[in-house]
Amino acid sequence: MSTSVVESSSPPPAVKSVIRPPSVAADAFFAEFASTLPRSEAASLVVTHLLPGQMNFLPALGKVAEVRAVLPKPKSADRRTQDLMSETYRLDPVDRGRFxxxxxxxxxxQDRADGRPMVLADIGGYFAPALAEVCQTLPGLIRGVVEDTENxxxxxxxxxxxxxxxxxxARSPLKEPEDRLVGEAIxxxxxxxxxxxxxxxxxxxxxxLGFGKIGAGIAAALHARHVRVxxxxxxxIRQAQAVATGYGRAALHDSLAHAELVxxxxxxxxxxxxxxxxxxxxAYLAGATSADDEFDLAGLASPRSGFTREDVVPGIARYTRDGRSFSLLGSGNAVNFLHTSAIGPAIxxxxxxxIAATALLxxxxxxxGMYEVPHQTRTEIAAAWLDAFQPTAAPAPSRAAATEGAVL
Structure with missing residues (x-):
């Protein structure tokens, strides 16, 4: 008896899907990434948005520097996610005045870190005002800060x-997709x-208003919805970029006077x-960042302003004065957090x-001084992310390959 390869005239084999569900892919990505980083005895305190689909990083961070407290940003804490995270982590309130x-x-x-050196993971500069005095009070204990945002x-x-x-x-090329998707979410x-x-x-x-990365994302998302921008x-420089991209230009007064959406x-x-x-x-007025960063509207609450307020639907407050009105969305805070700001695996x-910056610290x-993660490290992160979320599909074995060596 002899052996031979069975030849097939059937169509080329279908591509076998290796895409995993997002949560499974995220867990695998962070577990693999954390395995490449050194462990330490340091602690970390983490200011973060507490949103569904965005918390998979905490276990990996904890392997580099134990997460001793999670500090949810008050305007972006999803209740269900908060309850889930409280089962594993200590959640402490964050307040700019106290910080x-x-x-x-x-x-x-000092209490949260229990005497260990610590890294402060920040979103929005919460630790900045008191950082110098804290470093003097706790010499050698603050290993550093990792800041996520431009503000x-x-x-x-x-x-x-x-x-x-x-x-x-904040200015990492790895953050650019997130910023564009935040514009879409807004x-x-x-x-x-x-x-x-x-x-x-x-x-x-x-x-x-503003053609930074998020503003550019907002403009692109509006254009895709057939809105005149x-x-x-x-x-x-940024104004020239916007005009060259195809958007209109006007002085601030005129741009506000003609816009139905701001x-x-x-x-x-x-x-x-x-x-x-x-x-x-x-007009409808929406913000892309925290209300205290984006607007100076504290006077709205004063009777002297002359405005009356009507809550039209949840998330929309209409202010009227002298027969004219405008609607403030999301109380002036980043409006995307009204709907959990879902942006997918880019986060x-x-x-x-x-996490890599924490490991370096x-x-x-x-x-x-001010530092950025090295380019090579960013490249390795990007490659690992691609393998986890957009792997190169492998062809399923053909019938011929599967039966090679069969006895005929």
Whole structure:
């Protein structure tokens, strides 16, 4: 008897799918990534959004520096996710006023870290105001800070000098997909709110204030929904980028006066009480960051403002004065968090960079200053993320290969 390969004239084999469900892929990605990093005796305290689909990074971070407290940002804490995380981690409230007080913050950090060196993972510069005095009070215990956002990075850069090393991932190329998707999430949330009122986006005029990464994402998402977009940015370079991309340009007063939808994505309090008078009657106003970063509207609550407030539907408050009105969405906070700001697996790649920065802080000596994760490390993170979430599909074995060596 002889052996032979069975030849087949059937069509080429189908591609075998190796895509895993997102949560399974995320867990596997972080477990594999953490296995490549050194362990330490250090502790970490983590300011974070507490949102579904975004918390898979915490176990991996804990293997590098034990997570001693999770500090949910107050405007972006999903109740169900919060309950789930509380089963594993200590959840502490975060408050800018208290965190700016070194006499409160230093004992708090010392207690949570239990005397061990610690890394502070930050979103929004919460630790910046008191950092210098805390580092003096706890010499050698603050190994460094890892900051996630542009607004937070600005707060650390504004310090007279940095008392410890600070890693920023805010301007990392790995964060760019997240920022664009945040823009999409913001537009999705505004569209969802409009539909509750029986209104739609196509055909409207919109103004985007700020053409940074998130502002550019907002503009692109609006354009995809057939909205006419005008961009206003005080930086001539960014304004030129917006015009070259195809968006309209107008002075701030005119851009507000003609817009039915206004998206503020500057992080620099672009709209205050004076600018409210420039808004088109009936306009909708939405923010892309925290209300205290995006707007200066504390005066709205004062009877002297002359505004009356009506809660139209959850998430939309209409303010009226002298027969004219505008609607503030999400109380002025980042409107995407009304709908959990789902952005998919892109969030995990930047969380991995945060973990990598933490590992560098706890294993290598650093002088005080501003740092970024090395390019090679970012490349390795990106490659691992691709393998986890977009693996190269492998062809299923053909019938011929499967029967090779069979006895005929």
């Amino acid at each position: 700016a007080d070194p006499e409160w913050l230093a004992p708090y950090l 937070g990075l600005r707060r650390y850069l504004a310090l007279p000098e940095l008392p410890c090393p600070v890693y920023s991932v 537009v999705f949330s505004v569209e969802t709110l409009l539909r509750r009122l029986g209104e739609v986006m196509p055909g409207r005029n919109a103004t985007v 005008t961009v206003y940015d005080r930086d001539p 998206f503020s994505a500057t992080g620099n309090r672009a709209i205050g009480m004076e600018e409210l008078a420039w808004l088109r009657d009936g 995990h790649v930047i969380k991995a960079e945060i 706890v294993t290598l000596p650093h002088e005080p």
